[in-house]
Amino acid sequence: MSDQNFRSILTGSFSTPCADNPTVAMIEAAYRHAGIDARYINCDVQAGNLADAVKGAVAMEWVGFNCSLPHKVAVIEHLDELTDAARIIGAVNCVTIRDGRMIGNNTDGKGFLASLKDVVDPSGKKIFLLGAGGAARAIAVELGLAGAAHITVVNRDAAKAETIAALVRDNTDSDATATPWEGKARIPDGTDVVINATSIGLGDADALPEIDLGTLKKGQIVADVIPNPPMTRLLREAREKGCTPLDGLGMLVNQGVIGVELWLGKTLDADVMKKTLRDIFDVSDA
């Protein structure tokens, strides 16, 4: 009898469209680097097929999967359990399957937080958050759970900003307020961290969120969720002003690292993942 094992551990992602999602390349490069016999299958799953896809993952004994658009909320009804953060955020992007039970987590905000913690501990800090979509919501909740002193949520649609501010106030010890985004947003004095969590800058190196750049202060951390191109115009302008820029690649890599820790209990090499994404996005280390 051969002692060879031809059965790989199965992980992956359900979304649609999925063809432009580079997560598979990032994670499989790190699996190979770590010598882990696991696959990450990037599946195009239409909304009406989500229930079957989830059942299929359990039937084939996948250890977990990511959910991206449009399944982050819809997947919840198929799961057995939610982590506290996923429950508060109201969206799941990472499911762990253990003994046939599915546990929903949200690693978007955790990935951002891990990246932020490389430059600053958000505990006690004042945050200025642009945007009130899914990414902003996950980031705000994780910052609240991590003990941020105050979060100002700024959005064109002010009602969405207030929903997030209320989520933070009601579920964490942090304070939060909402501000409508009218004209050029001014960064309040005393702000420690400015975050662009809008989609402005995605695929457009010249796009800039409407903020008064003169209100950025030397020493502030300025973070962007945009992974491609990573060095957005906002980050370039911030660097010019003596701020510390933090790109969206770190968030993407860290949520991958956290997801695989949940699935396999193993920590992948973040540098291998980041290099894979940089090669795909064709960016240098400048």
Ligand code: NDP
């Ligand atoms: P949503 O569509 O849920 O939210 C988009 C947000 O951007 C809204 O707040 C919207 O405002 C705002 N917005 C868009 N265009 C403008 C504009 N011209 N002026 C002002 N505000 C604008 O998207 P997500 O939250 O899911 O994603 C946001 C970005 O985060 C995407 O680019 C995505 O690629 C990135 N992302 C990065 C991740 C990473 O790992 N690096 C992970 C997840 C997301 P309004 O509500 O007023 O329309």
